[in-house]
Amino acid sequence: MRGKLLGMDESFEVVVIGAGAAGLMAATRAAERGRRTLLLEKNTKPGVKILMSGGTRCNLTHSTDARGIVAGFGAGGPFLHSALAALGPDELVWMFEAEGVATKVEETGKVFPASDRALDVLLALRRMLDRSGAELRLATPVLEIAREGDGYRVFTDDGGIHAERLIITVGGQSYPGCGTIGEGYAWAKTFGHKIIPPRPALVxxxxxxxxxxxxxxxxxxxxxxxxxxxxxxPPSKGGARGGIPNRPTPQEKADKKNQxxxxxxxxxxxxxxxxxxxxxxxxxxxxxxxxxxxxxxxxxxxxxxxxxxxxxxxxxxxxxxxxxxxxxxxxxxxxxxxxxxxxxxxxxxxxxxxxxxxxxxxxxxxxxxxxxxxxxxxxxxxxxxxxxxxxxxGFKKAEVTAGGVSLDEVDSRTMESKLAPNLFFAGEILDLDGRIGGFNFQAAFSTGFLAGEKA
Structure with missing residues (x-):
């Protein structure tokens, strides 16, 4: 089977896996730069989680500046500085309004489409993608990824596809009914990446x-x-190990400081x-x-x-x-x-x-x-x-996933892997989870945009 797939010679400059918020933005930006771009999605339609989000209203972002978004992610927030410089909250709102999606800011600071329809957000993303010239293939699950020269070969049921540059945006494990079941972690591990154990957040x-x-x-x-x-x-028969009192770990000290x-x-x-x-x-x-x-x-x-x-x-x-x-x-x-x-x-x-x-x-x-x-x-x-x-x-009702690809192994200025050249990550697959209220969508759009800009 694999030998047959290797016989395929289809090739793209950029292949993006996962047509969610990050993937749609990454593929659009890469194609806008003139890259021959392919976006692969295993579902029969893109943006399934977008349609479900915010009670089917889609909370696009939060009414704050880049610093406010960074603060909403706690310790992981500084990783987003470059992504937000490329596409901040104001720029994201302007982008959608230019596509005819009027927005409104609610009392909580959440930004929604004025129509209260997540579908309007997805349709705008589809228009931008179509206009960019990127190709979208639906119902095309990725079976395996392997290095091939300086690039990658992506294996699907239809054959093998060579990618000069590969962007993985398949999300985490939240709302598995949308297809986000964590397969991206296994692919990242293949190329040496550390995975911070995934767990439900905003649940x-x-x-x-x-x-x-x-x-x-x-x-x-x-x-x-x-x-x-x-x-x-818990108490032990012999007291603290070796008679030495239990001491807080560095993380526990940091937690205490921020409490x-x-x-x-x-x-x-x-x-x-x-x-x-x-x-x-x-x-x-x-x-x-x-x-x-x-x-x-x-x-x-x-x-x-x-x-x-x-x-x-x-x-x-x-x-x-x-x-x-x-x-x-x-x-x-x-x-x-x-x-x-x-x-x-x-x-x-x-x-x-x-x-x-x-x-x-x-x-x-x-x-x-x-x-x-x-x-x-x-x-x-x-x-x-x-x-x-x-x-x-649990994950079935979690809005986002905490944990994922370690930020230490991804260049925040480009979203490129520090371990595998020409491999990029964006969106929820990264070890990033922010507050409720549009912060996580903003991070997905911004990291996707930056990955598409640099791939």
Whole structure:
């Protein structure tokens, strides 16, 4: 079979594998530069994940500058400097608007097509690709990749294709129903690349707490979520190894330096792993929405760390003493106002009811009847409710993949491999994952553009 494929003599200057956001942009840019370009896609249509993203609306980017995008990727952000210099958020918006896709900025900073149709984004990308002269082949899965002289031979069911330069943009492992099953990692390994273990990111969290599940459908627009774990090392019969105390690793030291403290000290052994303030959704399985999903990567990175829990401040704009003052003022004014109505002015009514139940405050309690301990318990519920986390929904529901091709082995100025000449990577296959809100699409478009510019 392989001998038969080697007999094929089809050749392109640039071959791009994977017609997602990064691949469509890479192939378009390479062809615009006059390169004879082929874009291969195993699905029967391109941009499947684009069509699914943002609730089928496609969150193109975030309303910020290049520095804001970099900050949204944490430690990996600086890798994007050159890519964003080539195609930043403003340039990306202008590019789509020039193709007739008007955009809008929502209150959260997310940039969407004004039509709220992801299809409009994909159609614009298709028009740009067609105009560039690049060839698109659908339903053409890649079986194998091998070095061939200074270039590469790509094997498909239809034969072998020589590529002077090869760009791999097949994504990670999130939403495997779109075809992103991680085959790109094996190809990268073939050429010596290190793969940072892939794990789900921007994924909903699961909780076995019945009261949480009973609140399914309740949305809280502004919540500070901080995930912590009992990170204490398990006790051993002989104590610390060799009598030497356990010391934090360099990564743990960096984590600690970047941690945001909680509103009060945590019990011994607990440490904040990540925090995020944004919208929050209770579901039948646990927690979703931007805030829980943004902190999910801390849990998937260290699932063995212990008993994870999300500590939720449901009223981050209201200080504890302000809540106590409001309860006291209502009690002093007439005392007849129901406590439930007071709490429901701060949080959704169903959540207010749940917090009162957890605080052991009867729902018919009047403000004047509240004891000091009950007032403190209500404040604790509003400001520091701890929800045990059992896990996540995994890759099937993850918006992006954390991990992937190590950034240390890719030239950020060109997206070219430092180990294999004329091999480029772009998009989610790289060890890059950013905040929810268009950051990851911007990275895909920008790294794809730069790879197409340099290939």
């Amino acid at each position: 909903p969290l699961t909780s076995n707490e019945r009261w949480v599940q009973e609140l399914s459908g309740v949305t809280v627009p502004d919540v500070l979520v901080e995930v912590v774990a009992d990170d204490s090392p 945001k403290p909680l509103t009060q000290p945590l019990p011994s052994g607990e440490r904040v792993r990540m925090s995020r303030r944004a919208s929050f959704l209770f579901t039948h399985f646990g927690l979703s929405g931007p805030a829980p999903m943004d902190v999910s990567r801390a849990i998937t990175e260290r699932p063995q760390a212990g008993l994870w829990k999300a500590i939720c401040d449901f009223v981050p704009n209201v200080k504890e003493n302000e809540i106590l003052d409001r309860l006291a003022a209502e009690a002093a004014h007439s005392g007849k106002k129901g406590v439930l109505n007071i709490i429901a002015e701060l949080a959704p009514r169903r959540l207010a009811e749940a917090l009162m139940t957890r605080a052991r405050v009867p729902h018919d309690r009047r403000a004047a009847e509240l004891s000091r301990n009950e007032r403190l318990a209500l404040v604790e519920g509003l400001k520091r409710t701890a929800i045990p986390i059992s896990g996540t929904l």
